[in-house]
Amino acid sequence: MYKLLLCQRYLRTRFIALASIISVMLGVATMIVVNSVMAGFATEMRTRIHGILADIVIESGTLDGAFNAERHMQKIEEVAGEHIAAMSPTVEIYGMLSFQYVGEWFHKPVTIIGIDPVSKSKVSDLSQHLMNYQTVKSKSGNVERAALRMLDQVPDWELEPEFREHRRMRAQQRRMLHLDEAGDESGPFGPTAAPKNATPELVDAEAKPKDNGDAGLPDAPASDNADDLLNALDAHQIAKQSDDPEVDPADPLSARVYLGAGLVSFLYEERESKEVRMQYMVQPGDDVKLSTVTAGRPPDAIHFNATAVDVFKSGMSEYDGNLVFMNLDQLQVLRGMYDPSSGQIDPKTGKVDPATCARAFTTIQIRLKDYRHARTVVERLKGAFPPGLYSVRTWEEKQGPLLEAVAVESAILNVLLFLIIAVAGFGILAIFFMIVVEKTRDIGILKALGASSNGIASIFLTYGLGLGLVGSCVGTVAGLVFVWNINTIEKWLSWLTGIEVFNDRIYYFQEIPTHIEPMMVFWVALGAMSIAVLASVLPARRAARLHPVQALRYE
Amino acid sequence: MLERNAGLEKTMEPRESVSLLSAPLLARLPPVEGRPHLAAVAVEKAYRKGEHRIPVLRGVNASVSKGEFVSIVGQSGSGKSTLLHLLGLLDGPDTGEVRLYGKRIDDLPASARDELRNRTFGFIFQFYHLLPELSVIENVLSPLMIRYSTLAYWRKKRELQAQAKALLERVGLGHRLTHKPSELSGGEMQRAAIARALVGQPEILLADEPTGNLDAATGREIMTLLKELNAQTALTIIMVTHDEGVAAQADRTIRLAEGRLETLGEAA
Numbered sequence: 127m128y129k130l131l132l133c134q135r136y137l138r139t140r141f142i143a144l145a146s147i148i149s150v151m152l153g154v155a156t157m158i159v160v161n162s163v164m165a166g167f168a169t170e171m172r173t174r175i176h177g178i179l180a181d182i183v184i185e186s187g188t189l190d191g192a193f194n195a196e197r198h199m200q201k202i203e204e205v206a207g208e209h210i211a212a213m214s215p216t217v218e219i220y221g222m223l224s225f226q227y228v229g230e231w232f233h234k235p236v237t238i239i240g241i242d243p244v245s246k247s248k249v250s251d252l253s254q255h256l257m258n259y260q261t262v263k264s265k266s267g268n269v270e271r272a273a274l275r276m277l278d279q280v281p282d283w284e285l286e287p288e289f290r291e292h293r294r295m296r297a298q299q300r301r302m303l304h305l306d307e308a309g310d311e312s313g314p315f316g317p318t319a320a321p322k323n324a325t326p327e328l329v330d331a332e333a334k335p336k337d338n339g340d341a342g343l344p345d346a347p348a349s350d351n352a353d354d355l356l357n358a359l360d361a362h363q364i365a366k367q368s369d370d371p372e373v374d375p376a377d378p379l380s381a382r383v384y385l386g387a388g389l390v391s392f393l394y395e396e397r398e399s400k401e402v403r404m405q406y407m408v409q410p411g412d413d414v415k416l417s418t419v420t421a422g423r424p425p426d427a428i429h430f431n432a433t434a435v436d437v438f439k440s441g442m443s444e445y446d447g448n449l450v451f452m453n454l455d456q457l458q459v460l461r462g463m464y465d466p467s468s469g470q471i472d473p474k475t476g477k478v479d480p481a482t483c484a485r486a487f488t489t490i491q492i493r494l495k496d497y498r499h500a501r502t503v504v505e506r507l508k509g510a511f512p513p514g515l516y517s518v519r520t521w522e523e524k525q526g527p528l529l530e531a532v533a534v535e536s537a538i539l540n541v542l543l544f545l546i547i548a549v550a551g552f553g554i555l556a557i558f559f560m561i562v563v564e565k566t567r568d569i570g571i572l573k574a575l576g577a578s579s580n581g582i583a584s585i586f587l588t589y590g591l592g593l594g595l596v597g598s599c600v601g602t603v604a605g606l607v608f609v610w611n612i613n614t615i616e617k618w619l620s621w622l623t624g625i626e627v628f629n630d631r632i633y634y635f636q637e638i639p640t641h642i643e644p645m646m647v648f649w650v651a652l653g654a655m656s657i658a659v660l661a662s663v664l665p666a667r668r669a670a671r672l673h674p675v676q677a678l679r680y681e
Numbered sequence: 682m683l684e685r686n687a688g689l690e691k692t693m694e695p696r697e698s699v700s701l702l703s704a705p706l707l708a709r710l711p712p713v714e715g716r717p718h719l720a721a722v723a724v725e726k727a728y729r730k731g732e733h734r735i736p737v738l739r740g741v742n743a744s745v746s747k748g749e750f751v752s753i754v755g756q757s758g759s760g761k762s763t764l765l766h767l768l769g770l771l772d773g774p775d776t777g778e779v780r781l782y783g784k785r786i787d788d789l790p791a792s793a794r795d796e797l798r799n800r801t802f803g804f805i806f807q808f809y810h811l812l813p814e815l816s817v818i819e820n821v822l823s824p825l826m827i828r829y830s831t832l833a834y835w836r837k838k839r840e841l842q843a844q845a846k847a848l849l850e851r852v853g854l855g856h857r858l859t860h861k862p863s864e865l866s867g868g869e870m871q872r873a874a875i876a877r878a879l880v881g882q883p884e885i886l887l888a889d890e891p892t893g894n895l896d897a898a899t900g901r902e903i904m905t906l907l908k909e910l911n912a913q914t915a916l917t918i919i920m921v922t923h924d925e926g927v928a929a930q931a932d933r934t935i936r937l938a939e940g941r942l943e944t945l946g947e948a949a
Contacts, residue, residue: 128823128826128827130831131815131819131826132812132814132815135814135815136814139814567810568812568813570810571810571812572812572823572827573771573795573798574769574771574798574804574810575798575799575804575823575824575827575877576795576796576797576798576799576800576824576827576828576881577795577799577827578791578792578795579791581827673772674771674772675763675766675771675772678771678806678810
């Protein structure tokens with residue numbers, strides 16, 4: 127009892143102890159803040175990466191891809207079906223994006239990913255990253271544009287009415303200015319596919335390769351197909367220029383894309399408001415040019431026009447500045463990734479209809495029911511798919527070096543920050559020795575009154591625990607409050623110092639992301655407390671060993 | 682060892698039920714006829730100062746009977762405080778024994794000696810030695826806080842506080858309960874220290890120069906209080922002093938010089 131009472135009195139009356147409380151508090155608060163912010167960045171990054179990559183990807187070894195996605199998926203289902211929630215075959219290929227802005231042509235290297243939006247959105251959070259699904263807000267929080275689609279709506283390749291209108295206007299402008307005649311290919315070419323049909327169907331009769339005699343192997347040069355397609359496009363352009371009343375200029379081309387926001391936008395600062403805004407060089411409804419290679423040996427270059435349907439913004443600059451999502455069937459046809467021998471002959475044209483052909487894919491993306499089973503699933507899939515021809519990886523392995531770097535960074539930072547608390551521990555050690563010396567006589571009295579050595583030691587241990595407890599509690603609260611209000615604090619600091627502390631141009635975030643892990647907070651608080659107790663062990667031992675007679679000497 | 686502990690337990694029978702200062706304190710102790718209450722037998726003690734061994738006590742025999750008021754006098758350095766410390770188990774003798782009712786107590790394990798200091802002995806010091814952080818009543822309660830575990834203390838808190846309050850009223854500090862020691866005069870502090878020494882209902886009160894730091898009038902008051910306690914409750918009191926006048930108020934005086942007994946005062 128006397129221990130608690132004395133501890134409480136010492137805590138209340140010794141202002142020097144306050145110094146050690148403050149140092150413990152600062153250490154704890156700093157650790158919590160830094161860890162939360164780092165975890166926030168890491169979590170944000172991971173969700174963003176994870177949102178684009180699926181849990182597990184099986185990639186075919188060649189860019190030509192492998193045929194028969196259904197059979198592959200069946201095999202996957204057989205091997206690890208109980209863990210798999212969804213699968214989506216895709217085609218990934220390098221390419222070049224070209225578009226015109228203020229009279230200049232811009233060319234950017236990209237990765238074109240052919241996706242089926244329905245299955246892809248089951249595999250990863252596609253719609254979350256599409257701008258049509260997002261409410262556009264200014265930094266002050268005003269809604270500039272409401273979301274055009276609800277998040278539960280499955281993404282498709284339809285052009286929103288707003289952008290159809292934009293497209294129609296563009297077409298009219300161009301016709302009036304005769305820009306088309308000037309050979310500006312970035313303008314709308316008019317629809318290539320059955321214009322009234324809004325579903326993203328395969329290349330229609332006009333765009334279909336005329337050559338059905340080329341019913342060879344899929345690795346036979348498919349460039350003919352693409353050339354034919356372009357010819358068809360050109361033919362259609364002419365048709366449109368002749369003011370074909372059947373064609374609605376607002377209809378998008380049959381090749382449609384979601385463009386990465388980083389590819390077609392730039393940030394600028396508004397002069398008056400100093401607000402950082404994003405300017406898009408290409409809007410949904412505009413056409414862009416894509417160049418890539420066909421499947422086959424040797425690969426041939428192809429280029430084609432595609433209508434941007436939406437803009438894709440994940441927040442990972444690596445993706446936003448690199449990815450172009452395209453409708454899978456169109457990409458497969460354009461790249462010649464189909465097997466004409468398996469197709470049916472279109473009775474109208476007498477050619478093989480690519481719509482009926484077996485298609486090749488390069489990647490199957492898999493979402494698991496529970497990501498914890500990723501390792502077993504990967505092991506099983508590796509057994510089922512020969513390693514030379516396929517690579518099976520989790521998304522973490524695909525992004526391994528980046529994630530590892532972040533983990534190492536945060537571990538080092540934690541060690542350094544824990545040293546702060548250790549320094550606070552040495553402060554406690556020094557202060558406690560002082561207090562023991564100061565309290566020598568009181569210790570003698572307590573011993574004379576019958577207090578045991580252990581009792582005396584426990585006064586100081588409890589005192590240390592008390593300091594640690596108060597320090598880490600206050601520190602935890604301070605840290606959490608700081609984390610919860612970090613964006614307000616950031617704004618305030620920016621205003622105070624005139625330097626933008628958190629520049630959203632650099633970080634791609636509107637605000638500082640934070641993520642508080644309860645276990646982290648618990649361990650930090652516990653660590654601080656145990657350091658405080660450890661630091662009081664030596665002074666406590668010294669106090670316990672004091673001889674009562676020596677302690678009571680008057681002089 | 683076992684036997685000794687058994688004897689110790691006998692002396693430490695629960696005594697919470699006995700109301701304070703009313704019944705004779707010694708009545709509940711096992712009567713050991715013919716044995717002195719507390720005795721030092723041929724105790725020697727030397728302190729080390731660097732390389733030098735300074736003998737302080739060179740074989741002292743002294744004993745105190747139940748209810749006796751004994752004073753120890755001697756010049757500075759005569760070893761009188763050391764003798765008191767040895768008797769009160771604050772220190773152990775180099776050779777010789779300290780006996781309580783004839784049972785050796787100086788070689789008991791530390792926990793048993795702590796217990797004896799808490800229950801059997803009460804100490805008062807020249808400089809009062811109250812804990813500055815605690816109020817007067819908390820100071821008085823501190824031996825009881827040490828005696829009982831936190832839980833037991835909380836359970837008896839009311840009762841113990843009443844005890845401490847009664848005792849403080851008895852020594853004339855009823856109006857100073859929540860004051861800090863720094864707010865009291867010397868005499869008041871010594872009264873508070875006496876109350877603290879008595880709250881654990883000890884059998885023996887060891888006083889080290891209790892009046893040494895007080896003016897004559899206050900010193901007399903304290904002496905009166907001690908004599909009253911001795912008379913009313915048959916409390917054994919051993920008092921160290923260098924003041925012959927104060928020493929004369931005791932029943933018997935033990936004189937020390939150069940670490941040896943000088944003369945025996947007349948027996949009580």
